[in-house]
Amino acid sequence: MQTELIQIKDMSFRYPKAQVDTLKNIDLTINSGDYIAIVGTSGSGKSTLLSILGLLNQPTRGEYLILGKNTGALTNTSISLLKNHEIGFIFQNFNILNQLNVFDNVALPLSYNPEIKRSEYHNKVSKALEQVRMLDYIKRLPSQLSGGQQQRVAIARALVNEPSLILADEPTGNLDSKNSQQVFDLLESLNRNGKTICLITHDQDYAKRAKQQWLITDGQLQSQ
Numbered sequence: 022m023q024t025e026l027i028q029i030k031d032m033s034f035r036y037p038k039a040q041v042d043t044l045k046n047i048d049l050t051i052n053s054g055d056y057i058a059i060v061g062t063s064g065s066g067k068s069t070l071l072s073i074l075g076l077l078n079q080p081t082r083g084e085y086l087i088l089g090k091n092t093g094a095l096t097n098t099s100i101s102l103l104k105n106h107e108i109g110f111i112f113q114n115f116n117i118l119n120q121l122n123v124f125d126n127v128a129l130p131l132s133y134n135p136e137i138k139r140s141e142y143h144n145k146v147s148k149a150l151e152q153v154r155m156l157d158y159i160k161r162l163p164s165q166l167s168g169g170q171q172q173r174v175a176i177a178r179a180l181v182n183e184p185s186l187i188l189a190d191e192p193t194g195n196l197d198s199k200n201s202q203q204v205f206d207l208l209e210s211l212n213r214n215g216k217t218i219c220l221i222t223h224d225q226d227y228a229k230r231a232k233q234q235w236l237i238t239d240g241q242l243q244s245q
């Protein structure tokens with residue numbers, strides 16, 4: 022049975038000191054197991070919507086619920102915990118730390134999770150690296166990996182806490198077409214295995230590979 026993971030209700034967002042709303046009256050439901058793509062041109066509001074979904078910004082009006090919890094009613098500490106436990110981020114520029122090896126990069130989100138003991142790190146990191154077929158590279162530094170491999174490490178880091186939702190912001194923006202294919206194949210296989218994915222992209226062709234498409238135009242979201 023599908024459960025409602027994310028509910029956004031009549032939500033608008035305005036940046037401090039801005040004259041107009043960047044996001045306007047958005048309604049969006051994401052169920053567990055969904056794979057949705059949000060497409061839009063530059064400046065349409067994709068990253069802003071992602072910042073709301075990822076709990077980096079709070080709506081100015083309207084509601085954002087995760088697993089039935091109204092995020093507007095939570096303390097900053099609860100928001101941080103929710104972000105760390107329930108959301109895995111994948112960015113265009115990988116955002117992995119060059120001075121840390123693959124193991125330490127993937128383990129990073131675990132260190133913000135007080136419920137996880139150090140003795141559990143190895144199993145959890147190995148499991149995440151196995152899912153992206155990077156276990157053989159566990160001791161390497163990022164500089165010893167290709168761009169595609171670095172992005173797979175970043176995906177493992179997004180998976181390590183077993184979050185409810187994966188948010189992928191232009192995950193192949195810095196990759197060639199072969200590596201991009203591999204990343205999308207990987208996202209699809211994660212989704213087949215039950216992961217809920219929200220992809221943000223300006224690329225219609227990649228968006229079509231998701232199960233559902235939404236278009237954002239000038240801060241307004243509509244189903245495709």
Ligand SMILES: Nc1ncnc2c1ncn2[C@@H]1O[C@H](COP(=O)(O)OP(=O)(O)OP(=O)(O)O)[C@@H](O)[C@H]1O
Nearest residue numbers: 036039043061062063064065066067068069070223
């Ligand atoms: N910190 C900010 N303060 C004020 N306005 C902002 C801020 N960040 C973004 N904006 C504005 O909000 C609008 C949407 O920006 P956003 O970055 O969400 O678009 P985008 O669709 O992700 O664009 P791109 O594809 O170029 O990354 C733009 O008009 C932008 O100028």
